[in-house]
Amino acid sequence: MSDVGGHRSAPARGGDVIAATTAEVIGSSPIERTEAGDALEPEHELLTVNMGPHHPATHGVLRLLVSLEGEEVLDLKPIVGYVHTGIEKSCEDQSYWKVIPFVERMDYLSYFFNMQAFCGAVETLLELEIPPRAKYLRTIHLELNRLHSHLFWLGTTALDLGAISMLWYALRERDTILDLFEMATGQRMHTRYFQVGGVFEDIPVGFEDKLRAFCTEMPARIGQYEALLDRNEIFLRRTRGVGIVPRERLLELGVTGPLLRAAGEPWDLRKAHPYLAYDEVEFKIPVGTVGDGYDRYRVRMQEMRESVRIIEQCLDGLPEGPWITDERKVVLPPRDELATSMEALIHHFKLVTEGFRVPPGEVYYPIEGPRGELGCYVLADGSAKPARVHFRDPSFVNLQSLREMCVGGYIADLIQNLGMLDPILGGVDR
């Protein structure tokens, strides 16, 4: 900021000078900000606006410090940390099975994915193989969760773009999914259904019929959403050609998930490094061509169709057998044994009070979440509590690309870009 006067003679629009000046404006003191404003020609007035942290369109408590010249976004800086809860630190204080309800609450729209990332990491450390039925049940619930997450994205983002009825339609199907979760796991959100070694209990009677009915209905519902949005002139104008970031730049920024696939890179961990039952089912990776908001929308819609296909194949191929491993050092004994077997009771007491011990080591276990690569890093020191749990949350990494999407565009496009980015602030801050 020392050389404000030096900018006076430079052209006020378009050049690097503006970028440099506004970069300094953000985060500087009010006095310096006035000086930077003085540096511009009188007809170009810079306006620094705080969008959020309580703006409905930020989909959470995200604060965006935006420099505006008229309606044009000159610079933007996301400020995160408003829902920082210290979950990762809290995890170090809990035994492994008690970490599961904690990590679920990070990215609150993809709780099954958080659980799978953590359980998968711990299973890798334990070198534990989960039964085939557990793999299929987990895959079914993960894909239902992906549908649920994409539906919520569709409803809220379309709402931001003015299509209010989309919210009701998307939430209607989301409610059916939440009903299915409640039926199988006992809770609509934060279900703690996955446990290290498998899933908590088998799916109940009637779940399969309900899920099949849902899978038959869902493609028609997606068709209805598309009938409303695909060729709608307002939607086209708001999304087409907006927020394009080149594929190479997205890769540099570490962006994954639908954002990257919309730009044409078919990177999907379900295909690249298959886990659970994903190598046994057939599905395709939807990719876009340009990478604008419209491609992001189409990629996600197509992903929902693929998710339905995966669920149907998993239901068809669902193997019989146990749904949790019988490794008694890790998994709680069956309830009926508690009354008859002293050994089972001792194991039960030991597992509930102390938990199981994990051999020392570290592991990074990535899966494909609804927003991109969701990785869980677990450092075990041989005790019953993890020494470190860290999540690579896709929302946080993807948020870095927001500035490049928005700079040079209108402020209305900022809303669209943020919506199509789909950050979940619980996952960003953790």
Added chain:
Amino acid sequence: MNEEFPYLKDAEEVVTVQRGPEPGGAKGAYRAFGETLRGLRTTMARLIEGPMTIQYPEEKTPVYPRFRGRHKLHRFEDTGLEKCVGCSLCAAACPADCIRVVAAENDPDDRVSPGERYAAVYEINLARCIFCGYCEVACPFDAITMGHEYELADYNRGDLIFTKEMLLAEPVERTPLRREGE
């Protein structure tokens, strides 16, 4: 395509999504009316499906048998004694640390529970509870289970600390329950 993306095993695995039409122009003017009408047709066709909502306070959402609502403590039906023996396993299992158990020795002439000890104090802070159900899983005597009650709002935080008597009492209003497999 595979040279460009070496991790891709089969180019058939990728499907390129359609691009929508370019906005604006004469076709854009048509779409402003035509596609809006088509959207309206989609909306109007939903009318026959009827409302999905219910009149909530009068009509309650039925819950599934596995639903985890407010906790319940249980007694033996024949003797009327409390099932809880104050072993504190539920408190040890709770990730949110919301259960407080203080055990006391049973008086053989005036038993509270069939075991050696009983829970003199049993409190659950429902403001902290995350309804994970680990207490139910941990309890070796089925003394605590997750009930089906979900209307738990109150005016004071202190009122959300449920004592043993409150947890043992039958809920005032029963939550409608779906049958198994419904």
